[in-house]
Amino acid sequence: MLVCTSGGHFSTMRDMESFWSQHERVWVTDFKKDTSLLNDLNERVCWLPYQGPRDWKRFLMNLPRSLRVLLLERPDMVLSTGASIAVNFAILSKLLGIRFLYIESISRSDELSLSGKFIYPLADEFYVQWQELTEKYPRAIFRGTVA
Numbered sequence: 607m608l609v610c611t612s613g614g615h616f617s618t619m620r621d622m623e624s625f626w627s628q629h630e631r632v633w634v635t636d637f638k639k640d641t642s643l644l645n646d647l648n649e650r651v652c653w654l655p656y657q658g659p660r661d662w663k664r665f666l667m668n669l670p671r672s673l674r675v676l677l678l679e680r681p682d683m684v685l686s687t688g689a690s691i692a693v694n695f696a697i698l699s700k701l702l703g704i705r706f707l708y709i710e711s712i713s714r715s716d717e718l719s720l721s722g723k724f725i726y727p728l729a730d731e732f733y734v735q736w737q738e739l740t741e742k743y744p745r746a747i748f749r750g751t752v753a
Contacts, residue, residue, distance in 0.1 A: 607631065607681035609695045610688060611656065612638035618687040618709065621752050632679050634672075634691070652679070657690045659720060665694065673698050683707065687752075689721045696728040707731040710739070712751055718743065 608631055610619045616635060619626075633649055635641045636656035644651045652675045657664040672694040676684075683705040686692035692708060699706040710722045712735040718726060726732055726743060734746045 607634060607676075607679060607684045607695075609634045609684055609686040609692055611691055612636050612641045614711065614713075615687045615689050616641055618711070618752050619685075622709075626685070632681070634675055634695070636691070654691060657694070659690050661690065665690065669694055669698075676702060676704065685709070686725075687711070688719065692721050693724045696725040700728045705730045707733070709733045709752060710735065710746075712736075714739070 608619055608626055610616050612635060631650070633644055633651045634654060635651065637653045638656070654668055654671055655664060657668050668691065676695070676698055681704060684695050684699050685707045686695060687709045688711060696706050696708065706729050708722070708725050708729045708731070710733065711719060714722065714734070715736040715738065718739070726745065732743070732746050734740060734743070734748055735751045737748045740746045740748050
C-alpha cells in the first residue's frame, strides 16, 4: 500500500516507481490534479479527503476511513512519503500488525516534520534523505535521496 498526500509527497512516491512497480499495490491519497493521473494509469486507488497539517478534525474524520481501507485491502506493508495522512496509517498499521515504512521529505535536513515526529516511534523502518538526521534520530536509516 502506497500512502501519500498530493503535491511533493506524491511526486516523491512516483520517483520510486522502479521499486513499487514490481509489486501488486493500491494507492491511498487525496484527489487533486496531480494525483488524478493515477486513474489514467489504471492504478488501484482509495481516495481519501485531503488532510492538512495540524488538521485534527480531518484526522479524526479520516481515521475510520483509513481503518476501513486497511481492513479491506489487507496489505503486507504500508509505504508512505507523508504527510499528515501517514500518521493515520502509522497508528493503525501498528495496531493491526502491518509493517509500516516511512520516508521523510528531502526538505527536512535539520529536523523531522511534524508527521515524521509522530511516526518515528511507530515505524518499522524510518528513512531520511540527509545523513545528519541519523545522528539526532538513531533509528533513522539513510540510503541516499529518492530520485
